[in-house]
Every structure is written in structure tokens, then in C-alpha cells.
Amino acid sequence: MAPDALAQVLRPLEKMFPAERFPQILVGLGTLSDDAAVYKITDELALIATLDFFTPVVDDPYQYGAIAATNALSDVYAMGGQVTLALNISCLSDCLPPEIISEILRGGGEKVAEAGGVIVGGHSVDDKEPKYGLVVLGFVHPDRVLTKAGAQPGDTLVLTKQLGVGIITTAFKADQTRPEHFDAAVESMLKLNRTAAELLQNRDTHACTDVTGFALLGHACEIAERSGVQLRIHADRIPFLPGARDYADMWLFPAGTGHNQTGYGKHVHFDSAVEEEVRQLLYTPETSGGLLAAVPADRLDDLRADFAKANEPLWVIGEVLDGTGIEVVP
Amino acid sequence: MAENVDARGLSCPQPVLMTRQALQQTGGDEVVVLVDTMTQVHNCTRIAEKLGWQANYQEKDDIYELTLRKI
Numbered sequence: 461m462a463p464d465a466l467a468q469v470l471r472p473l474e475k476m477f478p479a480e481r482f483p484q485i486l487v488g489l490g491t492l493s494d495d496a497a498v499y500k501i502t503d504e505l506a507l508i509a510t511l512d513f514f515t516p517v518v519d520d521p522y523q524y525g526a527i528a529a530t531n532a533l534s535d536v537y538a539m540g541g542q543v544t545l546a547l548n549i550s551c552l553s554d555c556l557p558p559e560i561i562s563e564i565l566r567g568g569g570e571k572v573a574e575a576g577g578v579i580v581g582g583h584s585v586d587d588k589e590p591k592y593g594l595v596v597l598g599f600v601h602p603d604r605v606l607t608k609a610g611a612q613p614g615d616t617l618v619l620t621k622q623l624g625v626g627i628i629t630t631a632f633k634a635d636q637t638r639p640e641h642f643d644a645a646v647e648s649m650l651k652l653n654r655t656a657a658e659l660l661q662n663r664d665t666h667a668c669t670d671v672t673g674f675a676l677l678g679h680a681c682e683i684a685e686r687s688g689v690q691l692r693i694h695a696d697r698i699p700f701l702p703g704a705r706d707y708a709d710m711w712l713f714p715a716g717t718g719h720n721q722t723g724y725g726k727h728v729h730f731d732s733a734v735e736e737e738v739r740q741l742l743y744t745p746e747t748s749g750g751l752l753a754a755v756p757a758d759r760l761d762d763l764r765a766d767f768a769k770a771n772e773p774l775w776v777i778g779e780v781l782d783g784t785g786i787e788v789v790p
Numbered sequence: 791m792a793e794n795v796d797a798r799g800l801s802c803p804q805p806v807l808m809t810r811q812a813l814q815q816t817g818g819d820e821v822v823v824l825v826d827t828m829t830q831v832h833n834c835t836r837i838a839e840k841l842g843w844q845a846n847y848q849e850k851d852d853i854y855e856l857t858l859r860k861i
Contacts, residue, residue: 634803710810711837712803718829736836 463674463723486605487539494607494686495538495669498600506602510535513549513593517629517747518646521560525567527649528593531672531748533575536598537657538670538751540606543575543598548582551591564592572596575652604661608679611667611687611754617778618763620656621648621750623676623741624704630714631707641703648701649748656751656774659766663759671749675720677742679752680786681727687754690783693742695734696790697777700741708737716745727785734788742788754780795823797830798853809834809858813841819860826853834858 461469474490482488486506487498496510512532516524529546536543548568552561572579572594579594628645631637653670660668667687669679676698684691720743730739755763760776767774781787795812797805805825812821821843823834831854835845838858847856 630803634807636803636807709840710803711806711833711840713833715802715827715829718832 462719463678486602487607496535496541498539498602498605500602504601506600506605508536508539508541508598508600509595511549511593511595513551513591514747515589515591517649518632521563522567523646523650525564525569525592526571527567527646527748529568529571530650530652532594532596533571533577534653534670534672534748536596537653538606538668539598539600540604540657540661540668541598541600543572543577543596543654545597546572546577546579547595548579548584549591549593549595550582550584551587551589552584553588553590554586556590568592568594571650571652575654606657606661606665606668606753607686608667608669608683609686611683611689611691611780612756613689613780613782614757615666615754615780616757616760616776617691617693617780618753618755619671619676619699619750619775619777620653620753620773621651621671622699622701623671623744623746623749624701625649625746625749626675626714626716626744627704627707627712627741628701629747631703631710631712634712636707636710636712638703641701641706644701644703653751655770655772656767659763659770659772660751660753660755663763663766664756666754666756668751668753671746671752673716673745674724675717675743675745676752677728677786677788678720678724681724683752683754684727684785687780688784690781690785690787691778692781692787692789693778694790695738695742695788697775698738698742699773699775704741705737708741713740713744717743720745729785729787731787731789733790739788793818793821795821797834798824798826802829802833805830806833806837810837810841813838813843813858821858823856823858824853825856828854830854831856
């Protein structure tokens with residue numbers, strides 16, 4: 461759903477479950493909302509709960525299952541947690557050959573295993589348009605929860621995956637992609653955010669989220685709003701997957717790009733030198749994207765060394781300032 | 791006589807691809823594109839402008855008629 465429409469339909473639920481009545485909920489609906497819900501069990505232990513599923517973004521059933529799982533697992537990592545249990549959600553046609561369904565579930569299962577979790581059940585319904593995903597549960601120390609709310613002026617903004625998955629998968633649906641571009645996008649979607657999240661957490665990261673349907677700018681807006689700060693993003697430092705710029709030049713943006721621009725545009729100011737194609741790419745939804753985090757500037761050198769040692773990519777894309785909204789400069 | 795592209799009911803990026811194809815293949819200097827969302831209007835306008843055409847649209851009964859003219 462478009463961001464503003466989603467906020468509107470969720471409002472009655474916020475009234476039904478007012479935050480003051482549920483003090484154990486560290487992260488929930490409304491002003492508390494984040495990548496996943498967090499429920500404090502004891503002073504040392506909090507439960508993370510999240511759910512995510514979507515229609516196929518690739519043709520291969522195994523890859524589809526694995527991407528859907530990587531995307532669902534990411535919300536636990538974005539909150540600073542470790543994955544424990546997962547449940548399958550599948551809306552697949554009874555007419556699909558069982559081998560195809562097995563491959564989707566195998567893809568999801570192998571990613572949960574790679575994450576150190578276990579699949580303990582699930583639910584399936586008959587549906588003509590396939591959908592697959594997971595409920596994921598994890599744990600975190602209540603003092604180590606990573607939310608969107610902690611960014612401070614002076615922090616550095618980092619990103620852990622390239623952008624461009626959304627436009628490449630849209631171009632793929634229209635048979636416009638070169639195979640090597642598509643393969644790189646799939647590889648990116650299949651990469652767990654597990655190691656990146658652990659490394660960020662170990663260097664006192666102030667705020668963190670994963671970049672998915674609301675695009676880099678939408679998720680950046682959420683950090684800015686929740687933290688009460690302004691984020692300045694340097695467009696020239698944003699890493700794009702190979703091919704993303706080509707498909708932007710062909711203007712093969714998904715409908716979600718326009719929805720995000722409508723929903724978040726009023727909070728974003730672009731320097732006039734930032735090209736229109738780049739602006740649109742920054743509004744384009746991602747699937748199973750990387751982590752966007754605000755880290756203390758004095759920990760950046762250590763963080764870079766940690767990421768290099770773990771062979772994990774890290775891009776510095778901007779900084780946190782006093783103010784509101786997002787400023788995009790060349 | 792203007793060439794027509796009916797992209798109603800199609801999702802991104804099909805209307806953009808159809809518009810681009812029509813502009814590249816037409817021998818004329820006017821193409822009319824029918825779409826049913828403002829997002830498609832923006833996207834088809836943008837690709838037309840990139841190819842050196844100018845765009846105007848009008849809305850009737852939730853259908854957008856985009857008139858593209860060679861500059």
C-alpha cells in the first residue's frame with residue numbers, strides 16, 4: 461500500500477491497542493512502529509515478531525522462496541536481534557505442481573537455516589496469484605534494540621547494500637534486463653543482513669532500518685521523523701547495482717516509485733543538480749534491501765575496519781544534522 | 791491521423807514501453823496514449839520528453855488521454 465493510505469487504515473488499531481495499556485511493548489503500532497514488533501519478557505530478554513510475504517519477483521521457485529525468506533528475516537536483523545523461529549505463509553494454487561511448491565519452501569527453509577533459525581510450521585491457502593513469506597520470531601536484549609528513533613546530529617549515515625533491485629525486477633518483468641544485471645540483483649536480494657546488523661550493533665549504532673518497499677528516501681524519512689533530525693544524503697555516494705541507471709534512463713520504474721514520491725516528497729528537498737533519474741531511483745521500492753544506519757562519527761573508522769575484515773560491503777552516504785526531513789545533495 | 795496506444799489496465803512499465811515503441815516507430819508527428827493512472831501519465835510524459843516529444847493530457851471518466859507531439 462501507499463504509505464499515507466497504510467497509515468490511515470492502521471489508525472483505528474492504534475486506538476484499540478493504546479501504547480499506555482501495554483508497557484511490555486517496546487516497539488508496536490503508531491508512533492512506536494518500526495521494522496518489527498518488540499515485546500519485553502524480562503529485563504534481559506525481549507521477543508521480536510515480524511511477518512512478510514509477497515508475490516514472485518523472480519521466475520525460479522527456489523530463488524523466490526529464498527528471497528522472500530531473506531526479506532522476512534531482515535526485519536529481525538534491522539531491530540538488532542537474532543532469528544529463532546519461523547513459520548511459512550503460502551498462498552499458492554492447488555494446481556501448481558508439488559515440485560514447484562517444494563522448491564519455494566526449500567528456498568525459504570535454507571535461508572532460515574543459514575540464519576540459525578528453525579521452521580516450526582506454517583499455513584497455506586489456495587490462491588491463483590502466488591504469495592509466499594514467513595512469520596519470523598527472534599530475541600534481543602531490551603537495551604540493545606535498534607530502532608529508527610536514535611539518530612543524533614553529527615552521526616554518519618551508512619548503507620550496506622546497493623540500490624536498484626526494484627527497477628531491475630520491474631525491467632525483468634518486461635523482458636528488458638541483461639542476464640548479468642538480473643543475476644546481480646538476485647544475489648543482492650539473497651544476502652542476509654545478519655553479519656551487517658551484528659557489526660553495526662557492536663559499534664553503538666544509534667538508529668537502523670532496512671531499505672524495502674518505501675525506498676531509500678521513505679525509510680530515511682522515517683529515521684528523520686522518529687529521531688527528530690534531518691538526514692543529508694549525497695546522491696553521488698549512493699551505490700547502484702549494475703544496470704539500474706540504464707533502466708532508469710529507459711524510465712522503467714514500478715508504480716511504487718510514484719507512490720513513494722507522493723507519500724514522502726513533501727519531506728524531501730533535492731539540490732537542483734541531482735538528476736531526475738537518480739531522484740526517481742531513490743524513491744523506487746527495494747526488495748530485501750540493505751541496512752540504513754546512523755552511526756556515531758567517532759566509531760566510523762572501527763566500523764569500516766570491521767566490515768572490511770568480514771568482507772561485508774559498507775557505503776557512507778550522508779550525515780545526520782539538526783532539523784527535519786531529508787536533504788539530497790549531489 | 792494520430793496513432794493511438796491503448797495502455798489502460800496495464801501495469802508499469804508496459805505503458806512506458808508501448809509509448810516508447812510507438813514514438814520510435816511512428817512516421818507521424820502525433821501519438822495519443824490512453825492510460826488510467828496519474829503515475830502512468832507522469833511516466834509516459836517523461837519518456838516522451840526524453841525522446842524529444844511534448845505531452846499534454848486531459849482526463850475524462852478516470853481515463854487519461856495523453857497527446858504527444860513531436861517538438
